[in-house]
Amino acid sequence: MSSNVPTPARIRSHALQERAERFFPGGVNSPVRAFRAVGGAPPFVERGEGAWLIDADGNRYIDYFGSWGPMILGHAFAPVVEAIERAARNSASFGASTAAEADLAERIVACYPAIEKLRFVSSGTEATMSAIRLARAATGRKIVIKFEGCYHGHADGLLVKAGSGVATFGIPGSAGVPEEIARLTHALPYNDLAAVDAAFDAHEGKIAAVILEPVVGNAGCIPPAPEYLAGLREITEREGALLIVDEVMTGFRVALGGALELYGIDADLVTLGKIVGGGLPVGVFGGKRRFMDLLAPLGPVYQAGTLSGNPLAMAAGIATLGYLQEHAAEIYPRLEATARAVAEGVAQEAAKAQVPLTLNRVGSMWTWFFQSGTVTNYEEAARSDTAAFGRFHRALLEQGIWLPPSQFEAAFLGNAHGDSEIRATIDAARVAFAAVKVT
Numbered sequence: 493m494s495s496n497v498p499t500p501a502r503i504r505s506h507a508l509q510e511r512a513e514r515f516f517p518g519g520v521n522s523p524v525r526a527f528r529a530v531g532g533a534p535p536f537v538e539r540g541e542g543a544w545l546i547d548a549d550g551n552r553y554i555d556y557f558g559s560w561g562p563m564i565l566g567h568a569f570a571p572v573v574e575a576i577e578r579a580a581r582n583s584a585s586f587g588a589s590t591a592a593e594a595d596l597a598e599r600i601v602a603c604y605p606a607i608e609k610l611r612f613v614s615s616g617t618e619a620t621m622s623a624i625r626l627a628r629a630a631t632g633r634k635i636v637i638k639f640e641g642c643y644h645g646h647a648d649g650l651l652v653k654a655g656s657g658v659a660t661f662g663i664p665g666s667a668g669v670p671e672e673i674a675r676l677t678h679a680l681p682y683n684d685l686a687a688v689d690a691a692f693d694a695h696e697g698k699i700a701a702v703i704l705e706p707v708v709g710n711a712g713c714i715p716p717a718p719e720y721l722a723g724l725r726e727i728t729e730r731e732g733a734l735l736i737v738d739e740v741m742t743g744f745r746v747a748l749g750g751a752l753e754l755y756g757i758d759a760d761l762v763t764l765g766k767i768v769g770g771g772l773p774v775g776v777f778g779g780k781r782r783f784m785d786l787l788a789p790l791g792p793v794y795q796a797g798t799l800s801g802n803p804l805a806m807a808a809g810i811a812t813l814g815y816l817q818e819h820a821a822e823i824y825p826r827l828e829a830t831a832r833a834v835a836e837g838v839a840q841e842a843a844k845a846q847v848p849l850t851l852n853r854v855g856s857m858w859t860w861f862f863q864s865g866t867v868t869n870y871e872e873a874a875r876s877d878t879a880a881f882g883r884f885h886r887a888l889l890e891q892g893i894w895l896p897p898s899q900f901e902a903a904f905l906g907n908a909h910g911d912s913e914i915r916a917t918i919d920a921a922r923v924a925f926a927a928v929k930v931t
């Protein structure tokens with residue numbers, strides 16, 4: 493039972509939370525939604541309009557998590573809604589091939605030259621899990637390298653923490669993950685090429701792949717150091733391991749062609765999600781043909797999905813990518829300008845209030861870390877004052893500004909955010925920083 497006494501403004505959300513807790517652990521279908529990292533009771537959303545969310549009690553919020561990335565064109569964007577409605581009239585799913593799958597694939601490969609072939613799945617987790625299986629089959633090797641603070645979904649082999657000692661063997665990051673599986677994943681510090689070299693030296697000929705977020709979003713926003721991505725490409729090519737770039741969050745976000753375009757890098761396999769489905773469940777893994785053709789029914793690597801390529805999801809993705817491709821020249825500069833204005837405007841309010849704050853931003857994804865140091869990896873991110881972030885989050889929420897409910901998440905905005913949302917957010921932050929300073 494939720495212990496929070498409902499504020500007058502959230503009576504209905506409170507009742508809905510109590511009902512939800514009868515059915516779902518913590519009352520949620522994904523843990524971060526429970527607000528455990530920031531405190532307070534999560535509002536229940538009834539609808540979205542552009543940059544705004546409206547909760548079950550009619551309260552309005554400027555949305556800065558956008559369904560964790562997908563809603564780059566804003567909520568209930570008419571071309572996307574209409575595309576889904578049209579597709580739904582033909583039935584929701586067939587479990588058979590449709591033209592729409594290749595229609596969306598054409599748009600994806602136009603944005604991602606690294607993707608010669610791809611396969612649709614229904615989540616980012618499925619995409620990364622499948623890409624790793626493919627990499628192990630392609631190389632005949634077992635070990636996978638990931639990086640602390642990077643999240644690639646909840647497949648067993650990716651829920652690991654950095655082990656201690658040189659071996660850097662992963663240890664389970666969740667109950668239920670057998671150590672035998674965790675040991676096959678090594679978690680290294682992000683932005684540290686020497687650590688990657690050392691791991692390949694220690695496990696020569698045994699590492700199948702390196703997987704990373706090209707811009708970390710899941711430790712809060714952490715950009716790659718200059719030459720880091722190129723260095724990983726050089727090491728993996730030299731060592732015969734696959735480079736898997738997980739663009740589930742950064743794809744179509746930091747540029748139309750994602751981080752691969754923004755930083756000019758190539759990858760053996762790429763994973764996508766979020767924006768590619770326009771808010772409906774779509775994951776993608778794709779890359780070089782010689783790897784993808786190892787998949788059944790052509791090759792020995794099995795992977796499947798009842799709702800893979802679902803027609804409604806394809807329709808939402810086609811409408812979203814189509815609009816982004818047609819209007820990229822004005823959308824991405826606009827996202828950059830809006831995100832810069834709000835992220836830096838709030839940081840300036842923190843400075844005026846003498847609240848320690850470090851801003852990391854890449855395009856329209858960013859994080860305000862409540863600390864004064866630089867944040868270039870997870871260890872540095874973890875030094876942030878999460879209690880202060882919690883007070884900031886709650887103070888903003890009460891003023892109608894909804895940030896992602898964790899210090900270790902990226903904030904996003906979309907094409908529907910404009911000057912009035914920027915001004916309202918900066919004004920609310922000025923008030924919130926006064927609350928933050930109260931220990």
Ligand code: KE4
Nearest residue numbers: 522524560615616617643644645710740741
């Ligand atoms: P899903 O299985 O949640 O669709 O995607 C997993 C995933 C894979 N790769 C990256 C880079 C991701 O960011 C994610 C999922 N992101 C989180 C937000 N940090 C999803 C939100 C949630 O878990 O509720």
